[in-house]
Amino acid sequence: MIEDVNSNNIDDVLPLIRAYQEFYNIQNIDDINNKEFFSRFGLHSSEGCLFAYKSDNQYVAFATVYFSYASSIISKIAVMNDLYTLEAYRKKGIAKELIQHCEQYSTSMQAKRLQWLTAKDNQAAQSLYHALGAQQSSWEFFTYSQ
Numbered sequence: 001m002i003e004d005v006n007s008n009n010i011d012d013v014l015p016l017i018r019a020y021q022e023f024y025n026i027q028n029i030d031d032i033n034n035k036e037f038f039s040r041f042g043l044h045s046s047e048g049c050l051f052a053y054k055s056d057n058q059y060v061a062f063a064t065v066y067f068s069y070a071s072s073i074i075s076k077i078a079v080m081n082d083l084y085t086l087e088a089y090r091k092k093g094i095a096k097e098l099i100q101h102c103e104q105y106s107t108s109m110q111a112k113r114l115q116w117l118t119a120k121d122n123q124a125a126q127s128l129y130h131a132l133g134a135q136q137s138s139w140e141f142f143t144y145s146q
Contacts, residue, residue: 002101004043005050005062010035013052016059020084038064048078051101053085053094061085063098065106065114073113078106080116083125095128117141 005013014031017038021029041050041064053061064082069075080102085094099114106114115137118125129136 001054002051002097003054005038005052006042007039009052009059010039013038013050013059013062016052016062016084016086019086020062020082023084041066049105051098051105053098055089055094060089061094061098063102065102067109067111070112075112076110078102078109078111078114080114083116090124095125096132099128099132 003009014034017034018029018031021034038050041048043049046067048064048066050064051062052059062082062084063080066079066081068077068079070077080099083095083098085098103114118129
């Protein structure tokens with residue numbers, strides 16, 4: 001079951017966010033900062049929404065959608081910045097359900113497209129994305145950190 005994350009369940013989702021950050025080898029994970037950051041998102045927020053998937057009475061996956069704009073198509077876009085499923089729950093269709101839910105949410109918020117990134121070596125995720133009919137971009141991704 002997919003739920004939006006809000007003040008009633010954010011504390012229960014924080015361990016899942018931590019697991020996601022550990023998966024990507026993030027250093028200095030801070031649950032207080034995570035709670036403050038992810039609490040800004042909600043169903044009616046102009047910034048986006050955090051969704052969690054509950055199975056066996058626990059949160060086992062989540063996805064975050066942020067909003068931005070693309071001047072190339074002169075439109076609001078949705079960015080699925082995070083998608084994570086606990087290892088024991090992978091290959092059960094949960095990520096697919098979350099992606100489809102994020103796409104429906106994005107459309108309801110008048111975004112013209114949903115886009116996301118994944119690591120070049122994350123072949124399992126890429127297989128799912130291709131199976132869903134997602135188009136792979138030819139753009140290269142760069143960051144400039146301070």
